[in-house]
Amino acid sequence: MTSLEEARAWLTLTLNPKLTAANLRLLLARYGLPEEVLAQPRSRVAAELGEAIAAALATPPAEALLDAALAWLAQPNHHLLTLTSPGYPKTLLDLADPPLVLFVVGNPALLNGDALAIVGARRATAAGKATARAFAEALAQAGVTVVSGLAQGIDAAAHEGAIARTVAVIGTGADRVYPAAHRQLAQRIAQHGAIVSEFPLGTPALPHHFPRRNRLIAALARGTLVVEAAVNSGSLITARLAAELGRDVFAIPGSIHNPLAKGCHRLIRDGAKLVECVEDILEEWRWQTPPLPFTAHPSDTAAGNGEAVGVGASARQRTQQPESTHRDDPLWQALGFDPVPFDALVARTGLSSSEVSARLLEWELEGRVAKLPGDCYQRLS
Secondary structure, eight states, rough: OOOOHHHHHHHHHHHHHTHHHHEEEEEEEEHHHHHHTTSOOOHHHHHOOOOOHHHHSSSOOHHHHHHHHHHHHHHHSEEEEEETTTTOOGGGGGSSOOOOOOOOOOOOGGSOOEEEEEHHHTOOOOOHHHHHHHHHHHHHHOOOOOEEEETTTTHHHHHHHHHTTTTEEEESTTTEEEEEEHHHHHHHHOOOOOOOEEETTOOOTTTTHHHHHHHHHHHHHHEEESSSSTTOOOHHHHHHHHTTTOOEEEOOOOTOOOOOGGGHHHHHHTTEEEEESSHHHHHTTSSSSSOOOOOOOTOOTTTTTTSSSSOHHHHHHHHHHOOOOTTTTTTHOOSSSSEHHHHHHHHHHOHHHHHHHHHHHHHHHHHHHHTTTTTTTEEOO
């Protein structure tokens, strides 16, 4: 890990609000390590790189800001990886602008192993979240680290599924959690996996931070899997960045009626690999130590269409319920893997509203049906 002296020098440079990232790269390219940059006479910097950079370099960050960062770094499980650290993720060097420093909470070793990014909609369906969770769990069991962005929906489900082997790349300072509702999830990730940020401590969640975060997600992983995404989803940005970096892009298809499947369909049309089960990814990578056999249920061809697809045996046993009891039930037949309005179910079955409501509630409690906005229902198995 970075020594205290090295950390102080790197932080003195990177926390300087007057030095842009381009300025910092110019200084490091010209003079070497931060200690050497800071030792340069102002006159030399002004003569070689200009007075503006020399003046900025001569104005160090507030001592209180530097002390706070060093105090954070002194806490257990807190790390600073610099561009010259042995543990700095080598995959980030594929970026045109790799972060000069990374703030890490948790296990930094996870940043250098084989990883798959799992991304998707924030307002994901219950089935989409179940799929992301199951894929992540199976991949982690196979020894693949799962990378995502700690956002609501697909991101959170992926982290939960791979909680012992997951990396959360965030768009705030490493001392903040966004959204705040994920504070407990972030604590669990920090205990078992890693939380990573390139932003200084205290940095709030700002819109322009998240595309920058997405480029790190794409670069850290060997491939990116999109589970659910609308056509304007930020997940498609992550997939595009992954493709530009030469990484694999995978997508799970969905129902033509599901707007959250349209982004995945576009990716597949553009050349992403269609995925129905975890084995599709592991076989593409010629993975040598696959987990337990994976089997997609014949009707489970899409996130947003039903239960988790392509899950591992253990996860499948939890999410897949036997249908033999309901196969001939008219209400079960009236339900589809696409959302169906309550009134349509009453009309299709001829049952009373109270009877349909009672049976739907029973199946919802059993985890076989999800209630969706707009008084719609959807089969999960």
